[in-house]
Amino acid sequence: MSEKPKSSLPSKYNPQEIEKGRYQFWVDGKFFEATGDENKEPYTIVIPPPNVTGKLHLGHAWDTTMQDTISRMKRMQGYDVLWLPGMDHAGIATQAKVEAKLREQGKNRHDLGREKFLETVWDWKEEYADFIRKQWEKLGLGLDYSRERFTMDEGLSKAVREVFVTLYEKGLIYRGEYIINWDPQTKTALSDIEVIYQELQGHFYHLRYPLKDSDEFIEIATTRPETMLGDTAIAVHPKDDRYKHLIGRKVILPIVGREIEIVADEYVDMEFGSGAVKITPAHDPNDFEVGNRHNLKRILVMHEDGTMNGNAGKYEGLDRFDCRKQIVEDLQELGVLFKIEDHTHQVGHSERSGAVVEPYLSTQWFVNMQPLADAAIELQQSDEKVNFVPERFERTYLHWMENIRDWCISRQLWWGHRIPAWYHKETGELYVSKEAPEDIENWEQDEDVLDTWFSSALWPFSTMGWPDTEAEDFKRYFPTDALVTGYDIIFFWVARMIFQSKEFTGKRPFKDVLIHGLIRDAEGRKMSKSLGNGVDPMDVIEKYGADSLRYFLLTGSSPGQDLRFHWDKVESTWNFANKVWNASRFSLMNMEDFSYEDIDLTGEKSLADKWILTRLNETIEQVTRNTNKYEFGEAGRHLYNFIWDELCDWYIEMAKIPLYGDDESKKQTTRSVLAYVLDNTMRMLHPYMPFITEEIWQALPHQGASITIAKWPEARSGLHDEKAADEMKRLVSIIKAVRNIRAEVNTPMSKQISLLIQTENEAVLAELEGERDYLERFCNPSELQIALNVNVPEKAMSAVVTGAELFLPLEGLIDFDKEIKRLESELEKWNKEVERVQKKLANKGFVSKAPQAVVDEEKQKEQDYLEKQAKVKARLTELKG
Numbered sequence: 001m002s003e004k005p006k007s008s009l010p011s012k013y014n015p016q017e018i019e020k021g022r023y024q025f026w027v028d029g030k031f032f033e034a035t036g037d038e039n040k041e042p043y044t045i046v047i048p049p050p051n052v053t054g055k056l057h058l059g060h061a062w063d064t065t066m067q068d069t070i071s072r073m074k075r076m077q078g079y080d081v082l083w084l085p086g087m088d089h090a091g092i093a094t095q096a097k098v099e100a101k102l103r104e105q106g107k108n109r110h111d112l113g114r115e116k117f118l119e120t121v122w123d124w125k126e127e128y129a130d131f132i133r134k135q136w137e138k139l140g141l142g143l144d145y146s147r148e149r150f151t152m153d154e155g156l157s158k159a160v161r162e163v164f165v166t167l168y169e170k171g172l173i174y175r176g177e178y179i180i181n182w183d184p185q186t187k188t189a190l191s192d193i194e195v196i197y198q199e200l201q202g203h204f205y206h207l208r209y210p211l212k213d214s215d216e217f218i219e220i221a222t223t224r225p226e227t228m229l230g231d232t233a234i235a236v237h238p239k240d241d242r243y244k245h246l247i248g249r250k251v252i253l254p255i256v257g258r259e260i261e262i263v264a265d266e267y268v269d270m271e272f273g274s275g276a277v278k279i280t281p282a283h284d285p286n287d288f289e290v291g292n293r294h295n296l297k298r299i300l301v302m303h304e305d306g307t308m309n310g311n312a313g314k315y316e317g318l319d320r321f322d323c324r325k326q327i328v329e330d331l332q333e334l335g336v337l338f339k340i341e342d343h344t345h346q347v348g349h350s351e352r353s354g355a356v357v358e359p360y361l362s363t364q365w366f367v368n369m370q371p372l373a374d375a376a377i378e379l380q381q382s383d384e385k386v387n388f389v390p391e392r393f394e395r396t397y398l399h400w401m402e403n404i405r406d407w408c409i410s411r412q413l414w415w416g417h418r419i420p421a422w423y424h425k426e427t428g429e430l431y432v433s434k435e436a437p438e439d440i441e442n443w444e445q446d447e448d449v450l451d452t453w454f455s456s457a458l459w460p461f462s463t464m465g466w467p468d469t470e471a472e473d474f475k476r477y478f479p480t481d482a483l484v485t486g487y488d489i490i491f492f493w494v495a496r497m498i499f500q501s502k503e504f505t506g507k508r509p510f511k512d513v514l515i516h517g518l519i520r521d522a523e524g525r526k527m528s529k530s531l532g533n534g535v536d537p538m539d540v541i542e543k544y545g546a547d548s549l550r551y552f553l554l555t556g557s558s559p560g561q562d563l564r565f566h567w568d569k570v571e572s573t574w575n576f577a578n579k580v581w582n583a584s585r586f587s588l589m590n591m592e593d594f595s596y597e598d599i600d601l602t603g604e605k606s607l608a609d610k611w612i613l614t615r616l617n618e619t620i621e622q623v624t625r626n627t628n629k630y631e632f633g634e635a636g637r638h639l640y641n642f643i644w645d646e647l648c649d650w651y652i653e654m655a656k657i658p659l660y661g662d663d664e665s666k667k668q669t670t671r672s673v674l675a676y677v678l679d680n681t682m683r684m685l686h687p688y689m690p691f692i693t694e695e696i697w698q699a700l701p702h703q704g705a706s707i708t709i710a711k712w713p714e715a716r717s718g719l720h721d722e723k724a725a726d727e728m729k730r731l732v733s734i735i736k737a738v739r740n741i742r743a744e745v746n747t748p749m750s751k752q753i754s755l756l757i758q759t760e761n762e763a764v765l766a767e768l769e770g771e772r773d774y775l776e777r778f779c780n781p782s783e784l785q786i787a788l789n790v791n792v793p794e795k796a797m798s799a800v801v802t803g804a805e806l807f808l809p810l811e812g813l814i815d816f817d818k819e820i821k822r823l824e825s826e827l828e829k830w831n832k833e834v835e836r837v838q839k840k841l842a843n844k845g846f847v848s849k850a851p852q853a854v855v856d857e858e859k860q861k862e863q864d865y866l867e868k869q870a871k872v873k874a875r876l877t878e879l880k881g
Contacts, residue, residue, distance in 0.1 A: 008588055009699050013581035015545020018695040023137045031708040032142040034082035043079035044480040045071055046460050051090030052128045053097050056135045058519045061537040062553045066484045068141045069554060072687035073627055076712035082477045083142060084463055086149035087129055091416035091452045096194050098124050114414050121415045138538060140546050140690045149463045151455045159462035160417045160455050161434040168432045172368045177298060178408050179285040182360035183350040184306030189412030195348040195357050206339040212250040212259060219274040226323040229312050230299040231260055233279040235290055238264035240275050254336040263294045282361040300361050365410035365419060373404040376499040379508060386498055387512045389630055390560040400491050409451045416449030457496035460509035483510040487517060514630045517562035524564060535565055547689035548574040554688055555636030576640060577692050583648045584696045587674045590659050594671050596701040601676060603669040607771060608654040610724035615646050616677050617715040623684050639685055657773055675701050680713040730802055731771050735778045737799035741808055752782035756790040756807040764803040800871040802864055823876050830869040837862045
């Protein structure tokens, strides 16, 4: 259906005005909702769910704009597109934010109790979810809100319980001991993000541990001598020649008198200190891993409040730091401590209490990763593998999967999916189930919640209705087609989605995963609060509009690379949008009472008409191909060059000749070409700049309610004219050459000059004679001669184009010596081009391996350069003669 276009566009491009209210028009029209139309092929993207911890940053804007561009294009290509929105509860991060807010009120979560605290977090979630939706709106993201999900909604919680219980029943989830961050003051576990590192002045304590049945000893150094009471080994590197003879021997732990073994482990740095380290598996995360590899005992020597326990012997009851002072004195007295060295190091402190964090042994829940990783690796060797873009990130992913460690999934938090495990109050029996025990009064549920990544690992299929495998969305839209995310969470999220999807659906979660880098400031630094170099995407939109921000983000880097933010580059994209606006506005001013039905491309077309239609075809092919390959920068380059250089700077200027003329037939053809080209150009540009393109498209003669559901442009072979493209290339070269010569001698375009064009053959002569209108308009000659042979005056500026030479008689306007110098410079340029192309063609490797079309193109260049070189040489001979 043809829609009546607007009569005109406002004189000034104001992104704030044209973007206002447009999103609501799209949402109200339900243009973003997946239809379930069986006649269309489904195409699915799930949004990487942002955390409900705050407002979105520039990285989110980049990530989601790429997804929006893909989904808008696919929708226009006729797919039934589902771009599913949602948010992540982000257990650790969100709880930390809410607790910080409570501390400002002089409260903590224990004051509120678990139930009331969780109500407070849900209120926080609603507040920030609303912020995020408003930001999605500002960015123009085409999300299907009818299917919005949250990682703790009932459907996803059901999926989490299903996965946990199934893995547990398969023996792939188990309970075991693990080192966590512990705050002895508040007696609670801390996540990594709740640990603040501060530089402190401390000491290295150098100790000698005596070998059993020997006068020898082995030297170690520690910053925490109080933990030596829990030592269960000394580790050395297996290739360290100093210690090879001691591996397997025993040393006597000073003060305690316990025998501990010397073990070989590659964890040890041979170059650091003595090359020997004490191993305390219950009080250091690295020592814990070493202990696991060597089956070492784990001896906890502290209580939860940071005082020493019964395993500390005579130091029991002392605070850990008081114990340190006492044990240092005792070790000095025994002659074991032989040196104390000043040492500045980073020490973790609790974000909540400020207490020094203690690595502490605790019982946690784990996933046995090896079987899951093996299946995921096997998937990558099949036809159904996940395609990483760029491909190099597959190696990163596989390296991690091949060196996988068991995954600790429990967190000592209140906000999150509570572990579906109960302990009998009397017998201690463990009960794991999707539902609570019937006699619940006799059972206590595990206090811990699951790691946030446990639920987000299920995101591609839990959002579709799984574990109900008969759910309509699951059957139609899973597996998904593309995932867009940063390289910094390949391990945290991408890998986990792949192995969980393979385990529970038997399929890959997505066909492609597009990996992008990080956004950095103009100097290449990571954006952070401490540096104060962060940029709020809403500030950019407020100043330049969403379209300018989007286009900059999309075209500013290639897949996998970081992106540097430059305000001036955003401004240049605003200038591009402004150029699009002004060109469209001019065109519309010449289309009054011109409807979609009036578009007729069958009439006699000018050279410019044929050329712009040919370039449109080529641009459609390039933009389609590159966007399909996620090469947004390349697609953007083709769009920019076509719109700015060819459509605006050349075609529209040339179109003014018929538009301002008296021939009504030519006017109608020009209007038709303008309407057709602008319509297709707006549709091509739409996924990149949705707001301005919708505004312009609505003003153009068009069909349909919105550009969002308009058909993606297709190249039309009947409108492709290679000959016209070549002719136009020559014409543009002539006009540019005349403009350059005028600029060299400071002759303004308003001043008429004589222009003599000598062609190399009759065909070029006939061609240029047919282009007199263009040459006269854009070169402003007082006299225009086009001939096989022209009478070249002694003093003239000249230029060489393919198939012709130009001469501009400029008696009195030119320094003769300067012209010779200019030609000598031009000759040097052609000499270099000839040398370069001939060297390339002389390279047997290039000629034999390159596609024939590429070789032929180089041969054509050689002929062209040789011709131009010869003509410049001849002209120099004339002038010097």
